Amino acid sequence: MLLQQLISGFATGGLYALAALGLVLIYKTSDVVNFAQGEMAMFSTFIAYTAMTSYGMSYWEAFILALLFASALGFIVERFFIRPIQNAPVLSLLIVTLGLMMIVNGIAGWVFGFETHSFPAIVGGELKIFDAVISKSNLLTLVITVFIMGILFYMLKYTLAGIAIRATSENPTIARLMGIAVNHVYSITWVVSSILGAIAGMFIAPTTFLDVNMMSSVLLKAFTAAVLGGFTTFVGPVVGGLILGVLENIASGYISAQLSSTFAFALIVIMLWIKPTGLVGQKVGKKV
Amino acid sequence: MNAKKYISWIVLILIATLIPPILNLPGSLQYLLDLSLIYAIVAIGLNLLMGYAGQISLGHGAFLAVGAYTSAYLTLTLHVPFFIALILSGLITGIVGILLGLPALKLEGNYLAIATLGFGVAVTQIFAIWTSFTGGFSGIKPLKPELFGFKFNSYLSYYYIILILTIVLVILTWNIIRTKVGRSLMAMRDSEIAAKAMGINVSYYKTLAFGLSAFYTGIAGSLYAHLLGFMTPYDYAFSIGMSLNFLAMIVIGGIGTISGSIIGAIIMTWLPQITSNLPIKSLSQIITGAIIIAVVIFYPNGIAYAGARLKDKFEKLFAKHQEKIVVKIEK
Numbered sequence: 001m002l003l004q005q006l007i008s009g010f011a012t013g014g015l016y017a018l019a020a021l022g023l024v025l026i027y028k029t030s031d032v033v034n035f036a037q038g039e040m041a042m043f044s045t046f047i048a049y050t051a052m053t054s055y056g057m058s059y060w061e062a063f064i065l066a067l068l069f070a071s072a073l074g075f076i077v078e079r080f081f082i083r084p085i086q087n088a089p090v091l092s093l094l095i096v097t098l099g100l101m102m103i104v105n106g107i108a109g110w111v112f113g114f115e116t117h118s119f120p121a122i123v124g125g126e127l128k129i130f131d132a133v134i135s136k137s138n139l140l141t142l143v144i145t146v147f148i149m150g151i152l153f154y155m156l157k158y159t160l161a162g163i164a165i166r167a168t169s170e171n172p173t174i175a176r177l178m179g180i181a182v183n184h185v186y187s188i189t190w191v192v193s194s195i196l197g198a199i200a201g202m203f204i205a206p207t208t209f210l211d212v213n214m215m216s217s218v219l220l221k222a223f224t225a226a227v228l229g230g231f232t233t234f235v236g237p238v239v240g241g242l243i244l245g246v247l248e249n250i251a252s253g254y255i256s257a258q259l260s261s262t263f264a265f266a267l268i269v270i271m272l273w274i275k276p277t278g279l280v281g282q283k284v285g286k287k288v
Numbered sequence: 289m290n291a292k293k294y295i296s297w298i299v300l301i302l303i304a305t306l307i308p309p310i311l312n313l314p315g316s317l318q319y320l321l322d323l324s325l326i327y328a329i330v331a332i333g334l335n336l337l338m339g340y341a342g343q344i345s346l347g348h349g350a351f352l353a354v355g356a357y358t359s360a361y362l363t364l365t366l367h368v369p370f371f372i373a374l375i376l377s378g379l380i381t382g383i384v385g386i387l388l389g390l391p392a393l394k395l396e397g398n399y400l401a402i403a404t405l406g407f408g409v410a411v412t413q414i415f416a417i418w419t420s421f422t423g424g425f426s427g428i429k430p431l432k433p434e435l436f437g438f439k440f441n442s443y444l445s446y447y448y449i450i451l452i453l454t455i456v457l458v459i460l461t462w463n464i465i466r467t468k469v470g471r472s473l474m475a476m477r478d479s480e481i482a483a484k485a486m487g488i489n490v491s492y493y494k495t496l497a498f499g500l501s502a503f504y505t506g507i508a509g510s511l512y513a514h515l516l517g518f519m520t521p522y523d524y525a526f527s528i529g530m531s532l533n534f535l536a537m538i539v540i541g542g543i544g545t546i547s548g549s550i551i552g553a554i555i556m557t558w559l560p561q562i563t564s565n566l567p568i569k570s571l572s573q574i575i576t577g578a579i580i581i582a583v584v585i586f587y588p589n590g591i592a593y594a595g596a597r598l599k600d601k602f603e604k605l606f607a608k609h610q611e612k613i614v615v616k617i618e619k
């Protein structure tokens with residue numbers, strides 16, 4: 001029973017972590033919290049759904065197509081909406097991402113309709129380990145999530161692009177002086193973030209069902225994960241996501257599944273009250 | 289404020305008073321007019337928080353819900369007269385605002401946006417489950433307001449209650465802005481650290497800003513409940529979508545201006561109505577999103593300010609022209 005709850009908690013938690021990683025990646029490099037991320041992910045998930053149902057593509061073909069779409073979307077959003085006001089105050093950037101959230105959600109409703117669809121899981125069936133019944137798709141989701149995070153952390157740590165991203169997040173001006181094309185870094189982070197969101201969206205859709213509002217609660221969970229772990233490190237959201245997934249799974253068993261967003265809100269408030277930097281976050285000094 | 293501005297506000301109030309009976313609008317349009325003013329109150333409250341105090345909130349839909357349900361509960365269950373319930377729901381929502389403001393003390397910018405977004409979602413969820421208070425899915429029916437035996441049954445008569453309250457609240461806002469409180473809020477907005485260094489109690493004013501903003505929204509919520517006549521926790525006005533619309537109102541109208549809040553509220557109330565006949569169901573949402581992005585990029589100070597600037601330009605143009613004429617005559 002405990003193992004079962006842990007695995008399914010880790011599976012959903014991993015997805016929150018993916019979405020949260022996307023948020024943090026952008027936040028660390030360009031100081032923007034992308035409120036549109038959930039809606040962008042929802043749109044990509046709809047692309048996969050349409051490719052499967054209307055054009056008869058297989059799951060993985062549709063999956064790849066959605067990721068391509070997500071990269072294009074991330075690129076366009078950064079290039080045409082965020083870059084023109086790069087140096088604007090936090091509030092302006094925030095409002096632009098909120099505006100994007102409304103636009104993407106509205107267009108999705110217009111193009112795909114407001115009905116709720118069921119989205120296929122990667123695999124069906126269940127697995128029995130000792131006494132625990134674990135769904136195969138949960139297990140596979142977990143494996144894939146870990147794999148993707150592995151790639152991401154490898155990239156961030158060892159590749160040139162990753163080093164550029166980390167340098168930019170430390171100090172954009174100095175990074176630029178060192179010969180890093182900071183604008184390219186922004187593009188890359190938005191593309192990667194959009195892809196991470198889309199993956200999370202497609203893996204969450206089988207449990208939440210697919211409709212235009214599916215990601216609004218997931219976005220809140222991603223925020224919670226990022227706040228729990230801390231917005232300032234790349235490890236933070238992973239830790240936060242996994243903790244949130246397990247906590248939520250246990251809480252929904254003992255308290256109420258209907259209150260999961262309230263639970264997330266309570267966690268955000270408690271965490272920001274006790275330790276605003278998050279569990280593994282570092283304190284960042286503020287310039288006057 | 290100069291005399292010219294006074295006169296223009298008085299003219300505006302006169303127009304707002306006289307237009308509805310002259311036009312004799314059909315019920316649905318009069319309802320929208322009532323709603324515009326209610327939303328204007330929310331927008332003014334939100335602008336006090338965002339425009340003057342510099343604190344963001346994505347949870348004002350939830351404050352509206354708190355105000356609406358408090359008022360409904362007071363009048364329906366406790367049989368409190370409407371006007372007392374109105375003030376009480378303002379005060380109670382204000383207290384909720386202060387409670388939310390407390391954790392917000394440590395937060396700013398993005399974090400505050402996240403926390404208030406969470407608050408908005410949480411309140412809707414709690415209200416949906418708390419059926420003994422909200423009536424849940426089957427809803428409740430707040431009564432039409434009554435004063436000295438006169439029942440404000442029609443949207444038109446109710447309009448005047450809302451109009452008077454709007455005027456009172458606008459005057460209150462002026463007085464807040466133009467006194468120590470307002471200046472402290474603005475100092476805090478421009479630089480929290482500098483404000484602190486000048487001896488402004490930042491924690492106090494931040495909490496106060498949340499409380500005041502919630503108070504306005506609570507009053508609007510009470511008015512909204514009695515306008516509706518039937519409501520459920522799933523009402524769009526209580527959702528995150530509406531909280532974003534409130535934000536859009538002040539962004540479009542102009543952050544940090546009272547007239548802008550009112551203009552923005554009117555635009556945002558009528559926009560869905562205008563686009564409702566078009567085949568694209570979510571068009572008003574798309575347009576709203578596009579407008580707020582365009583405003584932020586091209587007119588960061590909002591439409592009210594853009595209008596004022598345009599007027600200035602005209603006046604300058606006119607003044608220059610006059611000067612030239614004078615010069616010619618002299619020659």
